[in-house]
Amino acid sequence: MKILTVEDLVRKFSLKVLTGENKLKQQIKQSRSHRPGLEFVGHFDFFPTERVQILGRKEITYLHKLSIEERQMRIGNIVKYHPPCFIVTAGQEGLTYLTQYCLEEGIPLLCTNEPQPTSEFITNLDDYMLKTLAPAIAVHGVCINVYGMGILLRGNSGVGKSETAHTMIGRGHRLVADDIVVLKKLSPRTILGTHDGKTKEFLALRSIGLLNVVRLYGRKAFQDETRIALDIELTKWQKNSLNNELDHEAKYTEYMGVQIPHIEIQLQPGRDVAGLIEAAANNWLLKQQGYSAAEEFMQRLESDI
Structure with a gap:
């Protein structure tokens, strides 16, 4: 089985590195990504912590609507599990708070450069990871x-x-x-x-x-x-x-x-x-x-x- 790293994803999909430049050698062991939804409301019983975490318009919009205190709690509860990386789809703004948490925890925060529907990006990403890790x-x-x-x-x-x-x-x-x-x-x-x-x-x-x-x-x-x-x-x-x-x-x-x-x-x-x-x-x-x-x-x- 080939070793897959965060750096491989950066190169393959031309991702922009926002934080965690020194953590790009982090290995990815799961062939499917995950969009945290239930985790943002406090349900972590089945949280796949080893998967790449994807944040699209739906997730970012939800975070923007929260108060500062609640947003810090929701994000803090997720980053403490130290997933391999977070990938934010292009077009999302106001990510200062997310950048701060990933920087403090040493987690790579990446962003797509091309405007692409989140579902389409996930399909391409999962297909690449599945074939690479097979x-x-x-x-x-x-x-x-x-x-x-x-x-x-x-x-x-x-x-x-x-x-x-x-x-x-x-x-x-x-x-x-x-x-x-x-x-x-x-x-x-x-x-x-x-x-x-x-x-x-x-x-x-x-x-x-x-x-x-x-x-x-x-x-x-x-x-x-x-x-x-x-x-x-x-x-x-x-x-x-x-x-x-x-x-x-x-x-x-x-x-x-x-x-x-x-x-x-x-x-x-x-x-x-x-x-x-x-x-x-x-x-x-x-x-x-x-x-x-x-x-x-x-x-x-x-x-x-």
Whole structure:
């Protein structure tokens, strides 16, 4: 898990530092922010003190309406828990009292520079923190986005993963990562595939060398991340090992406790591997919609009996 600090948020969102310049190395351990509401009226039973605290127009307007004595009490009750930082959305004024308390307690007080609805900022902030703090592993393979869904291509070195990805790019699909794929667990059912930063936009082809797919094929050939929907393993051809079954038994590969549907595609000269991957992707999408070609075929057979 990557270490996330207040300083990372300052850089990512171009935040203005009002207080706590010497506390920006403070670590953030929770992937969701919090808007103190009940806490301002004295209810602290479930106060998530380790979360980034967001103060928008609603919170600041409430504080402005309080008397000086009551405002000091309300703010004092919150800052004593020492959250990682406070972030005030742009457009809020009259924050002298808040600045004073954060300065005294050594808590970073930050402010957004761009006029943006608080809810929108929170969505972007939480999304960034979730992806940054998510448990992650690196696997050898290639990640591509096909028809809007992420596919992880795996197989032994030299089996043709990168070459297959190059063919997929020519068909209008997008490269996400080559050689090293970083998998992040965003939820008990969601695995995100991305690159490690160093290999971003690069695709290595034997006999050709290293390619920058964006420079060669344009921005449409690459995207930073994708949700993994299929795990496809490319293997060498084994004679008499494939049958024309109506439907294959579902298989899964587990990554960090999340099961991803698994398909094996055997390679042989003349096989349209890219076309098979497209077919697998479309078939998976149809199954998500509740359709099974095998079930429909069996229903047709039964209707003729």
